[in-house]
Structure formats: structure tokens, C-alpha cells
Amino acid sequence: xxxxxxxxxxxxxxxxxxxxxxxxxxxxxxxxxxxxxxxxxxxxxxxxxxxxxxxxxxxxxxxxxxxxxxxxxxxxxxxxxxxxxxxxxxxxxxxxxxxxxxxxxxxxxxxxxxxxxxxxxxxxxxxxxxxxxxxxxxxxxxxxxxxxxxxxxxxxxxxxxxxxxxxx
Numbered sequence: 001x002x003x004x005x006x007x008x009x010x011x012x013x014x015x016x017x018x019x020x021x022x023x024x025x026x027x028x029x030x031x032x033x034x035x036x037x038x039x040x041x042x043x044x045x046x047x048x049x050x051x052x053x054x055x056x057x058x059x060x061x062x063x064x065x066x067x068x069x070x071x072x073x074x075x076x077x078x079x080x081x082x083x084x085x086x087x088x089x090x091x092x093x094x095x096x097x098x099x100x101x102x103x104x105x106x107x108x109x110x111x112x113x114x115x116x117x118x119x120x121x122x123x124x125x126x127x128x129x130x131x132x133x134x135x136x137x138x139x140x141x142x143x144x145x146x147x148x149x150x151x152x153x154x155x156x157x158x159x160x161x162x163x164x165x166x167x168x
Contacts, residue, residue: 034149037100042093045084052083057142060119060135069123072131076120079138080113108145115141 035046056075063071089097098106115138122130143157151158 034100034102034105036152039093039096042096045088045093049082049084053079053142056083057135057138064128064131064135067128069126069131073120073123076116076123080116080120082113102149105145105149108141108148112138112141112145 035043038046056079059075060072063069063075115134119131119134119138122134146154147157
């Protein structure tokens with residue numbers, strides 16, 4: 001029973017931490033940094049990528065419960081290789097990503113794709129406990145990245161220090 005509750009909580013976590021498209025018209029301003037400073041086209045591609053990642057992550061939950069390791073392996077491989085970005089970026093967009101996004105963002109992204117690779121490997125070897133472990137780590141990676149780089153999309157993930165709140 002605890003296992004089902006844990007998987008359900010992961011499903012809720014993933015669905016609440018997806019990266020949505022801009023809901024506001026993005027106007028170039030000098031204060032824009034990171035993802036917000038990307039060109040409109042690149043932000044659109046990034047949003048498409050994040051939606052694809054969310055769908056992939058969400059498809060892992062029922063596959064895990066059903067013991068469908070092949071489905072998890074295939075999905076993890078797609079996540080590892082990116083759904084859209086790697087296939088769609090022009091050379092100038094690659095340069096923009098590396099010049100605009102902070103190195104820490106790129107490191108977070110690399111870690112996420114590494115974890116997807118490990119999930120793929122665990123699924124290929126039918127290791128249920130490791131599948132759960134790496135899937136959980138991927139979820140943590142999403143939240144960590146969103147907390148650092150996407151509080152404009154997910155303001156509830158901003159730290160209490162930024163909000164000026166006192167905590168114990």
C-alpha cells in the first residue's frame with residue numbers, strides 16, 4: 001500500500017512541476033536572465049521539450065506499476081536523448097543556449113539526462129528498485145532546476161529566503 005501511495009505522490013509531483021509555456025507576452029527587458037532571456041523561438045522549443053518530458057515522466061508511472069520495463073527503457077532513452085531540442089536546434093540557437101543560460105543550468109540539464117540514462121539501464125536490466133530510485137532522482141532534479149531557474153513559472157518553488165520569510 002505504501003508503494004502505491006508513493007507512486008501516486010510522484011505522479012502529483014511530476015504534474016505540478018512541469019514547465020509550461022509563457023502565459024504572458026515576453027517583452028525584452030534588461031532584467032531578463034536565464035530562460036527568460038532566451039529568444040521567443042527558443043523559449044517555445046524549450047516549453048515543447050518540457051511538455052514532452054512531463055508526458056514521458058507521467059507515462060513511467062503506470063508502466064512501473066505494470067512492470068513494463070521495456071516501456072520504461074524506451075521512454076528513458078527518449079528522455080536521455082531529448083525529445084525536441086537536440087533534433088530541432090539550429091547552430092545559432094545552440095550558441096544562444098550556451099551564451100545565455102548559466103553554466104549551472106546546463107549542469108542541471110546534464111544531470112537530468114544522466115539520470116534518464118541510468119533509468120534506462122535499470123529498466124533494461126529489470127531492476128525495479130533501481131527504476132524507482134532513478135525515477136525519484138529525476139523528479140528531484142526537475143524540482144531542483146525549477147526552484148533555481150524557473151520560479152517565474154513556479155513561484156511557490158522560490159525559496160523562503162527570497163520571499164523574506166522567517167523559518168525555523
